[in-house]
Amino acid sequence: MPQVPISWFLMLSAALFALGVAGFLFRRNIITVFMSIELMLNAVNLSFIAFAYQHQQVDGHLFAFFVMVVAAAEAAVGLAIILTVFKNRATLNIDEVDSMKN
Amino acid sequence: MQLWLIPLLPLAGFAINGLWGRRFSKSLVNLVAIGCVLLSFAWVLKTLYGLGDLSSAHVEHYFTWIQSGALNVGCDLAVDRLTAVMLLVVTGVGSIIHIYAIGYMAHEGGYYRFFAYLNLFMFFMLTLVLAANFLVMFVGWEGVGLCSYLLIGFYFDKKFATDAGNKAFIVNRIGDFGFSLAMFLIFVNFHSLDFASVFQQAPGASVATLTTIGLLLMVGACGKSAQLPLYVWLPDAMAGPTPVSALIHAATMVTAGVYMTARCWVIYTHAPAAMHAIAIIGIATAFFAATIGLAQNDIKKVFAYSTVSQLGYMFVGVGSGAFSTGIYHLVTHAFFKALLFLGAGSVIHALAGEQDMSRMGGLRKKIPWTFATMMCAAVAISGVPPFAGFYSKDAILLAAHEYAPWIYWLGVVTAGLTAFYVFRAMFLTFFGDYRGHEHPHESSPVMLVPLGVLALLSLGGGYFFRVPAFLGEFFHAKEAVEDPTLVFISVAAGLIGIALAWVMYVTRPGMADAFAGNVSGLYKLVYNKYFVDEMYDAAVVRPLVGGSRAVLWKIVDSSGIDGAVNGIGAWAQGVGGVLRRIQSGNIRSYATWVVFGSVMLIVAMSLAGGLIR
Numbered sequence: 001m002p003q004v005p006i007s008w009f010l011m012l013s014a015a016l017f018a019l020g021v022a023g024f025l026f027r028r029n030i031i032t033v034f035m036s037i038e039l040m041l042n043a044v045n046l047s048f049i050a051f052a053y054q055h056q057q058v059d060g061h062l063f064a065f066f067v068m069v070v071a072a073a074e075a076a077v078g079l080a081i082i083l084t085v086f087k088n089r090a091t092l093n094i095d096e097v098d099s100m101k102n
Numbered sequence: 103m104q105l106w107l108i109p110l111l112p113l114a115g116f117a118i119n120g121l122w123g124r125r126f127s128k129s130l131v132n133l134v135a136i137g138c139v140l141l142s143f144a145w146v147l148k149t150l151y152g153l154g155d156l157s158s159a160h161v162e163h164y165f166t167w168i169q170s171g172a173l174n175v176g177c178d179l180a181v182d183r184l185t186a187v188m189l190l191v192v193t194g195v196g197s198i199i200h201i202y203a204i205g206y207m208a209h210e211g212g213y214y215r216f217f218a219y220l221n222l223f224m225f226f227m228l229t230l231v232l233a234a235n236f237l238v239m240f241v242g243w244e245g246v247g248l249c250s251y252l253l254i255g256f257y258f259d260k261k262f263a264t265d266a267g268n269k270a271f272i273v274n275r276i277g278d279f280g281f282s283l284a285m286f287l288i289f290v291n292f293h294s295l296d297f298a299s300v301f302q303q304a305p306g307a308s309v310a311t312l313t314t315i316g317l318l319l320m321v322g323a324c325g326k327s328a329q330l331p332l333y334v335w336l337p338d339a340m341a342g343p344t345p346v347s348a349l350i351h352a353a354t355m356v357t358a359g360v361y362m363t364a365r366c367w368v369i370y371t372h373a374p375a376a377m378h379a380i381a382i383i384g385i386a387t388a389f390f391a392a393t394i395g396l397a398q399n400d401i402k403k404v405f406a407y408s409t410v411s412q413l414g415y416m417f418v419g420v421g422s423g424a425f426s427t428g429i430y431h432l433v434t435h436a437f438f439k440a441l442l443f444l445g446a447g448s449v450i451h452a453l454a455g456e457q458d459m460s461r462m463g464g465l466r467k468k469i470p471w472t473f474a475t476m477m478c479a480a481v482a483i484s485g486v487p488p489f490a491g492f493y494s495k496d497a498i499l500l501a502a503h504e505y506a507p508w509i510y511w512l513g514v515v516t517a518g519l520t521a522f523y524v525f526r527a528m529f530l531t532f533f534g535d536y537r538g539h540e541h542p543h544e545s546s547p548v549m550l551v552p553l554g555v556l557a558l559l560s561l562g563g564g565y566f567f568r569v570p571a572f573l574g575e576f577f578h579a580k581e582a583v584e585d586p587t588l589v590f591i592s593v594a595a596g597l598i599g600i601a602l603a604w605v606m607y608v609t610r611p612g613m614a615d616a617f618a619g620n621v622s623g624l625y626k627l628v629y630n631k632y633f634v635d636e637m638y639d640a641a642v643v644r645p646l647v648g649g650s651r652a653v654l655w656k657i658v659d660s661s662g663i664d665g666a667v668n669g670i671g672a673w674a675q676g677v678g679g680v681l682r683r684i685q686s687g688n689i690r691s692y693a694t695w696v697v698f699g700s701v702m703l704i705v706a707m708s709l710a711g712g713l714i715r
Contacts, residue, residue: 021697024690024693025690025693025694025697033689094689095688095690097689098688099687
C-alpha cells in the first residue's frame with residue numbers, strides 16, 4: 001500500500017502554521033486572533049503526529065495530547081478574558097486594547 | 103625560655119588599662135602599667151641569665167604566620183648579644199621612665215590612656231628588637247611608629263600636637279616605604295626573610311644587589327632615626343608629653359634605625375658604598391642638627407636637635423664599620439638623653455608648663471636635685487671623661503678617624519658644638535637670675551628617684567657597660583686602635599665648648615646677644631632652623647596640596663571620576679529611552695518581533711548547517 005510521504009504532512013503543517021501567523025499579525029479582531037493561535041497550535045500538532053507515525057514512537061502523540069490540553073485551558077481562560085475586555089472597553093479591536101502602554 | 107612573655111606582658115598591660123582603665127583609680131592604673139613593664143624587665147634579666155654567654159643566637163619558633171608559595175614567615179623571636187643589649191636598654195630605661203611618668207602625668211587628663219599607649223609602645227619596641235625575621239621586625243617597626251603618632255598627639259585638643267603627630271607619621275611613611283622595598287628585594291634574592299638565612303646567603307650575592315638593599319634599608323633607618331633629610335618630624339614630636347620625648351624620641355624608638363642597620367651588618371660590610379652613604383649622612387646630620395641646637399630657646403627643642411645630632415653620631419659609628427660603637431653610643435645616649443629630657447620635664451613641671459628658656463634662669467637653688475642630676479647628663483653628653491658619653495663618643499670618633507679623617511674632624515667640631523649648646527641650655531636654665539613669674543617647686547620623689555638612677559647610669563654607664571667588648575665578637579670586629587692624641591683633641595673640643603658657654607652665658611651675659619647681633623643674618627638662619635620646614639613646605643607640601651586641589655580634585659575627581667559615574671548613568675538612561683519604544687503595548691508589534699526572531703533563528707541555523715551539537 002503506497003504511503004503518503006511525510007513531506008506532504010509537513011508542508012500542510014507549515015502552510016497551516018503560516019496561515020495562523022498571518023492571521024495573528026494582520027487581523028484586528030481578538031476572536032480571529034484567538035482562532036489563529038488555535039490554528040498554529042493544531043499545525044504543530046499535525047507535525048507531531050506525522051513524526052510519531054514516521055518513527056513509530058508514542059512521544060509525538062503524548063505531546064499532541066499535551067498541546068490539546070493546553071489549548072483547551074487557553075480557550076477557556078482566553079475567552080473569559082475576551083468577554084471581560086469586551087464588557088469593559090466595548091470593543092474587540094486589538095489595537096485599542098493598549099492600556100499597558102506608558 | 104618563653105621569650106614571648108617579654109613583649110606580651112606590656113601588651114597585657116595595654117589591654118587591661120586600655121579596656122578598663124577609665125574606671126580604675128590612678129594607683130591601679132600605675133600598678134598595671136608599671137608592674138607589667140617591671141615584670142618584663144625582670145623576665146629579660148632572668149632570660150639573659152639563663153641563656154649564658156649568648157655566643158650563638160637563641161631562636162624560638164611559635165607558629166607559621168604566613169605560608170604562601172615560596173614565602174614562609176614564622177612568628178619567630180630570637181635573642182643574641184645585640185638583642186640582649188637592646189632588651190636591657192628598652193626595658194630598663196623604659197621602666198625608669200614609666201615610674202617618672204607617674205609623677206609627671208599626675209595632674210594630666212587621659213591618665214590611663216597615656217599609660218596604655220606607653221605599654222603598647224613597649225610591646226612593639228620589644229617585638230622589634232626580638233624579631234628573628236624582617237617581617238616580624240617590620241610589625242614592631244610600624245607599631246612603634248603608630249604609638250609615636252598616638253603619643254605625640256596625646257593632647258589631641260591642641261592643633262600643633264595633632265599636626266606634629268601627623269607630620270611624624272607621614273615622614274616616617276617615606277622611610278617605611280624604603281624598608282618595604284628592601285624587604286621585597288631581600289625576598290626576591292634570598293627567598294627568605296629570616297635573619298639567619300638571609301645573612302648566611304648575603305656574602306654570596308652581588309655587590310650591586312647588596313648596595314641597593316643597604317641603601318633602601320638606610321632610607322628606612324633615616325626616617326625612623328630622624329636623619330637628613332627626614333629628620334624634620336623629630337623636633338616637632340616634642341609636642342608630646344615629656345616622658346614620651348624621653349622614652350620614644352630619645353632613648354628607644356629613634357634608635358631603631360641604628361639597631362636595624364647594626365642587625366644587617368653582614369649586608370653592609372659587603373656593600374661599602376651603602377656604608378659610606380650612612381657615614382656621610384650621619385656626620386652631616388650630626389653637624390647640621392648641632393648648629394640648629396645652638397640657637398633654640400625652647401628647652402625641649404634644644405634636646406630634640408641634640409638627639410638628632412647624637413643619632414647622627416651613631417650612624418657615623420655604624421657607617422664606619424664599627425657597629426659596636428654605634429650601639430655603645432645608643433646605650434649611653436639612652437641614659438643621658440633620657441635624663442636630659444626627664445630633667446627638662448622636671449623643670450617644666452616646676453614652672454607650670456613653661457618651656458621657654460628666656461623665662462627661666464637661676465633655678466639651681468630652687469630645684470637643686472633636678473639641677474644636680476641634669477648636670478650629670480650634661481657632662482656625660484659633652485664627652486667629659488670618665489663619664490658615659492666620653493667612652494662611646496670617642497669610640498665612634500676613633501673608628502671614624504680610621505675610616506675617613508675628615509669625618510673625625512667634623513665630629514670633633516660637632517662635639518664642641520654639642521658641649522656648647524647643652525651647657526648653654528643648662529646655664530640659661532639654672533644660672534643667673536630667675537626671669538619668669540612662677541613659683542618654682544622641686545618635683546616629687548617619684549620623679550627624682552628615676553632622675554637619680556639615670557644620673558648614676560650617665561656617670562658610670564660608659565665605664566661599667568663595655569658594649570664594644572661584649573659585641574665585638576658578634577660583629578667580627580677588629581680591635582679598635584687607641585690613640586691618646588685623638589682622644590685628647592675631642593675631649594678638648596668638648597671642654598672648650600663648655601668654657602665658651604660659661605663665658606657667654608654666665609660671666610658676661612650680654613655677650614651672647616651682642617654676638618648674635620653681629621652676625622644677625624647667620625643667627626636668623628640658624629634660629630629659624632635653616633628654613634628647612636619652610637623649604638619642605640614650599641617644595642613638597644604646597645605643590646602636593648595645590649596639585650591635589652587643582653588637578654586631582656578639580657580635574658581628575660570632578661571631571662574624570664564624577665564624569666565617568668554620571669556618564670554611565672546618563673548613558674543607561676539614553677539607552678533605556680531608546681529601548682522603551684520596543685515596549686509599545688501593542689500585541690501585534692510584539693508578535694512581529696517574535697516572528698522576526700524565529701525567522702532569524704531559522705536563517706541562522708540554516709546557514710550554520712543545522713543545530714549545533
